Amino acid sequence: xxxxxFMTKEERALLDKxxxxxxxxxxxxxxxxxxxxxxxxxxxxxxxxQLLQKVSMNGYKQEDVS
Numbered sequence: 001x002x003x004x005x006f007m008t009k010e011e012r013a014l015l016d017k018x019x020x021x022x023x024x025x026x027x028x029x030x031x032x033x034x035x036x037x038x039x040x041x042x043x044x045x046x047x048x049x050q051l052l053q054k055v056s057m058n059g060y061k062q063e064d065v066s
Contacts (some may be wrong), residue, residue: 003042006049011041 004012018038025031 003045003049006045006052011045015041 007015016037018034018041022031022038023035028039
């Protein structure tokens with residue numbers, strides 16, 4: 001699964017910013033914090049992507065949920 005196809009523009013921008021912060025981290029604590037945040041966002045995108053794939057495989061439509 002390519003998680004980039006499930007990311008919003010905001011998530012992409014935030015991940016780019018976190019990657020830059022990792023490069024500029026002053027301490028290991030800062031580095032680990034930024035890495036943890038990056039992983040947390042990525043996990044959320046993966047979960048959303050899996051859910052969307054599961055829903056599309058089962059043939060659910062938006063009007064079925066409402």
